[in-house]
Amino acid sequence: VKLTKLLSDGRQQIVGLQFAPEFIGKVFSEKVPVSVEAATDVEICVFPKAELENMLKQQPEFEHRLLEQTLVQLDDARTWMVTLGRKTAQEKVASFLLLLADHIGKPSPAAPTSIEFMLPLKRADIADFLGLTLETVSRQMTKLRKMGAIDIRKNLDVTVHDIDRLTAISGGD
Amino acid sequence: VKLTKLLSDGRQQIVGLQFAPEFIGKVFSEKVPVSVEAATDVEICVFPKAELENMLKQQPEFEHRLLEQTLVQLDDARTWMVTLGRKTAQEKVASFLLLLADHIGKPSPAAPTSIEFMLPLKRADIADFLGLTLETVSRQMTKLRKMGAIDIRKNLDVTVHDIDRLTAISGGD
């Protein structure tokens, strides 16, 4: 699920990605300051807002869990700020691929050290996530492919051959 | 107070600014993944971690407040991600000045519509906050000055003459 914000002139930035089974939405406030859009097919559990907030009040345990998730999201956001503000195009793309490998990557059936996953976003979305243009994303992807760091089939099926190599390219954390 | 993250090769990004009287630190986890540095003279209240976490467990009220502050920080972080990823140098600097005007600005004694404040950060820090170089920050500042949008005295005493004008320059939200 993509969380995006957009400027009045149409420029757009994806400010977060959420993967199952996280909580989406915001308690204790009317407006969510982002647009939420599914990137792939999703299954969603909907809770009535009033009821949910009641449950939170009665069961501190719930609120605690929610706080912890929010703290994780805050860390993620701040980590990504470094990527947006200080990394080169190549490092940004590598960081993005690592993020995906981390969340939805599975070991390749063929080679045990390789990690595979499907890109849930098209080039334009990746660009909005990385603060780049789609052309630059495309160029960096092919560059990584020619360097032998990754493999892409049918534009969306990615294999990372060497996570450490890609981490090095991504400019560390 | 500056919250900064840095890359292994020395590149640096300020991922948040906190103003009095906010809570700094992180509960329920050993490591804070950022460096914290005061930008101006500060007065800090320190709480023993264990005690604080106990209090949180016993008084859901506290945890609730903390959750709300964390949600605000998350919103701020995401808003800033748009600035980092999608705005031009000029817009970034304008956005930064608006942020300060919002948090530490006071109406000017002379002109009621103007807002004044002292820059708590030097150029290099502003650059790290905006994902720019200090030279670019400097150039944009002078450009804004020559456009008549702001006034700077002694390199750190800023007057914003017209908030709406600066907001327009900042590229909206």
Added chain:
DNA sequence: CGCGCGATTGAGTGAGCTCAAGCCTCGTGG
């Protein structure tokens, strides 16, 4: 087959970076 969407690739441009010089302000010491 032809259309449309998405991705790739190329050529040229420009915003912001790098490197370097010069300036201002303030604190220090002769």
Added chain:
DNA sequence: CCACGAGGCTTGAGCTCACTCAATCGCGCG
């Protein structure tokens, strides 16, 4: 009281990385 030096800021010149504009390709689908 002034000279000096250091830290921070500004300004300039040239360059580079990523953007813009545009053509082409590839694939899936009607």
